């Protein structure tokens with residue numbers, strides 16, 4: 001390990017974290033646990049970052065409400081929305097759909113505040129910016145103060161990317177940061193950008209019987225996922241009246257005059273889409289614009305992101321950056337780990353490197369999860385593999401849950417039968433994947449799944465069935 005960064009009593013604190021999202025929060029608590037004088041600055045009223053305020057937690061709480069209402073109305077089965085149309089089902093109000101969000105975020109925010117307090121982390125309310133490499137100014141309604149720190153951790157996250165000319169008004173044209181302030185459920189929703197945010201929300205609104213049109217400039221969506229998972233996702237979404245316009249770009253976006261106000265999207269191909277609302281989700285950029293990074297001797301890239309080394313150090317050794325502000329993979333799950341590790345590295349505590357295999361969990365309807373390589377990557381790298389598939393419709397727990405379209409696919413090396421990847425689509429996929437993650441990380445493979453016994457009836461049984469399938473193919 002390289003020499004630890006500066007620790008000196010000449011500063012107000014040993015570590016100052018900017019941002020209370022997953023990355024800043026975990027870094028602050030880890031530093032406090034190491035006995036370091038730690039402070040955390042947050043400019044929002046809600047602690048927890050966009051993860052808790054407008055991102056991960058609100059969207060997943062909303063999804064829970066969608067699932068329970070859509071299940072109740074029988075809308076979650078592929079094709080049902082098309083058959084029943086709007087007439088056959090009750091349209092929920094947005095109040096009904098959003099009521100859980102405020103409760104969950106408020107409770108979670110309190111939990112974070114208590115954790116910081118219990119661990120002796122000083123919470124400073126206000127917006128931080130650099131005065132010099134060891135000094136930050138914090139401005140709030142109460143005024144301006146400066147704080148000096150031996151080490152600084154930048155965990156400021158991101159804001160939605162908005163190309164010039166996109167008239168986001170938080171009413172008709174929205175980003176994911178405004179979406180849960182919708183005042184009524186749209187009949188037609190246009191989604192620009194089919195990344196994880198666009199796909200998750202498009203599929204949730206489609207499950208509420210909203211007609212969704214999704215535009216993405218790429219020809220294939222979610223290219224980092226196994227293609228079979230994306231094909232199944234798109235198949236189910238099409239079954240719920242989602243129209244995909246792929247390989248298409250928006251030339252102009254207007255809000256038409258008159259009531260009700262509607263958005264008009266003019267695509268470069270000449271197509272025109274009219275919608276009650278537009279979700280603009282074409283990626284996010286680092287929220288470094290107001291940090292005055294130049295005073296710290298740092299400069300971000302053209303998407304506001306900071307470059308770091310393997311220990312999350314920026315070009316200035318006592319300044320660390322973690323979470324979404326450093327770019328890929330930009331997940332809450334990884335940000336938590338990065339924050340904790342960075343605090344360990346800053347104080348010279350052995351913590352090992354970041355784990356190699358990171359799980360992907362996409363809370364679309366259907367849910368998708370993955371660990372390890374997708375098939376196309378193995379093919380590209382000429383790695384000989386075999387597949388084993390278990391379909392939920394042939395698994396007792398799948399039948400009990402009424403999910404007959406889910407599946408779990410194992411990819412194993414043809415020669416040594418090592419596990420190379422797991423791809424799951426359907427109910428519980430994001431939880432189920434962690435069995436595969438453990439086996440992959442511990443270097444296990446087909447033999448483990450063939451020998452082990454799972455509770456019955458569970459979705460975990462998919463691993464056994466998929467392993468038997470792969471084994472039969474390898475023996476054929």
Ligand SMILES: Cc1cc2nc3c(=O)[nH]c(=O)nc-3n(C[C@H](O)[C@H](O)[C@H](O)COP(=O)(O)OP(=O)(O)OC[C@H]3O[C@@H](n4cnc5c(N)ncnc54)[C@H](O)[C@@H]3O)c2cc1C
Pocket residue numbers: 018019020021022023024041042043044048049050051052054055056057059060126127128129155156157158176197287290291322323324325330331332333334335361363
């Ligand atoms: C709609 C949506 C859904 C998502 N769903 C998932 C999911 O299901 N699973 C998952 O793993 N990830 C998900 N993510 C990603 C996840 O939210 C982020 O990866 C995570 O929040 C990043 O954490 P962070 O600590 O880097 O930053 P953030 O959570 O963005 O927090 C940064 C904090 O810094 C504060 N801040 C910024 N500048 C300053 C300043 N100058 N002074 C003081 N404070 C400042 C901000 O106010 C904010 O509170 C989702 C994101 C979105 C937008």
Ligand SMILES: NC(=O)c1ccc[n+]([C@@H]2O[C@H](COP(=O)([O-])OP(=O)(O)OC[C@H]3O[C@@H](n4cnc5c(N)ncnc54)[C@H](O)[C@@H]3O)[C@@H](O)[C@H]2O)c1
Pocket residue numbers: 192193194195196197198200215216217218221222248249250281282283284329330331361362363
């Ligand atoms: N479940 C999860 O883990 C989860 C959920 C939501 C968000 N997130 C995180 O949030 C981050 C941001 O998500 P995102 O979906 O906004 O970004 P993204 O970068 O993942 O996707 C943006 C999409 O917009 C498309 N696009 C870009 N410009 C366009 C244009 N002008 N017209 C049409 N399409 C265009 C791109 O081709 C891409 O498919 C991601 O990094 C993701 O990791 C994670």
